[in-house]
Amino acid sequence: MYPLEDGAFAPINHWYVAAWTSEISRTPLERVILDHPVVLYRKEDGGFAALAGFCPHRGFPLAKGALIGDDIECPYHGLRFAPDGACTLVPSQDTVPAACRLRSYPVAERWQWLWIWVGDPALADEALIPDHLAARLTDPEYRSAGGNYYEVPGRYMLMHDNLLDLNHVPFLHRNTFGGDGGGAIQLPEVTAGDGHVICTFTQPNIECPPFLCALLGYSGPVSRKYTSYFHAPCLHVILDSIEKLDPATGQTAPLGNLLHIHAVTPATHDTAHYFQGEGQNFSHSEPCLSEAFRSSEMVRAALDEDMSATRLIERSIKVHQGRLPEILLKADKAAVLGRRIIQAMIDAEAEQA
Ligand code: FES
Ligand SMILES: [Fe+2]
Known part of the structure; x- marks a missing residue:
């Protein structure tokens, strides 16, 4: 499907x-x-x-x-x-x-x-569960909190497409965490291997988005880099690194990293479960910061934007009787590789059966 x-x-x-x-x-x-x-x-x-x-x-x-x-x-x-x-x-x-x-x-x-x-x-070998320390979820350098749960009104692959597609951030999320509208977008660098996709996406010179200013205690130009790790078939961890930028010299200095943590589980053929959390490594003196970030209105509004996009695309699929004509762009490389990995997993199981 x-x-x-x-x-x-x-x-x-x-x-x-x-x-x-x-x-x-x-x-x-x-x-x-x-x-x-x-x-x-x-x-x-x-x-x-x-x-x-x-x-x-x-x-x-x-x-x-x-x-x-x-x-x-x-x-x-x-x-x-x-x-x-x-x-x-x-x-x-x-x-x-x-x-x-x-x-x-x-x-x-x-x-x-x-x-x-x-x-x-x-x-059912537990060694097959993604390594949570390597994925930074249990890394003592980070404070991470989960707890957001959504019933996704669309098939699970739409969420994988969404999470592997960081180009939507400055547009779909322009009113939440999307920053400056995407004027400085670079095409993502994408690599894929055994059961994973790694996608790196940079905004080399943007104004620090307002919600980050509040979190980091800084306003001004920043260089922002997202590195998205997809551990197929369920877990995505996006490492969001923010560096203070001196536009005159191009010099940067780390301000902090965020972790955007997502798990997607198929429910039925056209619904899914979505689990979302956040982490950060820049404020160990504020133990509740991750929690505050996770439960913030802005984060929930941004997640609603993704849910809305998923619901609308699921509707488009239904209108097209389950087949959706699409034109893939260079920027869709990560999503396409993610689809291929999932399909290869399904094919391997069919072969074994
Ligand atoms: S005891 Fe469960 S349906 Fe009868
Ligand atoms: Fe999104």
Whole structure:
């Protein structure tokens, strides 16, 4: 399916972010992951359970149920299930039918989110989760905070296209963090390798955008460089480096780095989950700065701009019966490489199958 080949949806034998751990409590949470309805909840010891989301008896959504210790009880006829998926109680009879069990999904906690594997459980190797220290999310030099969650009103690939396309920033986000309208845009430098795309984009001489002035305590010319790392198929981390610029000499001096952290997980064929956070390395004396930045009106407004673009393009795809004619530009190289990597992952799984 657009922008992938016909019949292709998403690579399944990979880890995806299912939720912020802060979203998961003793109140069950329903979330569809790659067309798998899943119910997530916290066990009494603080660990996590991820079970198929519908009761095998009559299909009632288990997220409507209650927790009895570590078991979840279906509110329709009271069947109970343990975190490993075993049915522990059928109130209306003494025996549990052999087939009466739920699928239990492998999960792993990293940084502030819970990763899930809905593919073949025998292949669920936690070493395949992106290295969060290398990605700077757990780097002690940075203070990073997550917590933004969106239900994306469009297919997941539109979000990957968006995040690999930094040329939209000065335009779509001109009223939020987009800076000076893009007069100084350079074409991104793009490299791709095994399961990743790295894209570098520079604004060599712009006025410091107002929200950065407030954060950095500086106003005047800056040189700004974004380096975007896409760890396919889920995680994007954009390193946003801001340097003070002396336009007369061209000399620069570091002011600080921001991290723009994004995870995109396919939900259904035309919806997705989007998890977003922010980090920074310039204010360790202000422990709440990341939090303030994350929850700022400006960040939420900017994310709304991306959601709106995604919803509108999804509408265009529907108008074109699932096929969208498009003219790709040089600046789309990173997005195209990202599409190819995802398609290659899907193809590799089809070959193995
Ligand atoms: S549908 Fe869940 S117990 Fe009957
Ligand atoms: Fe954007």
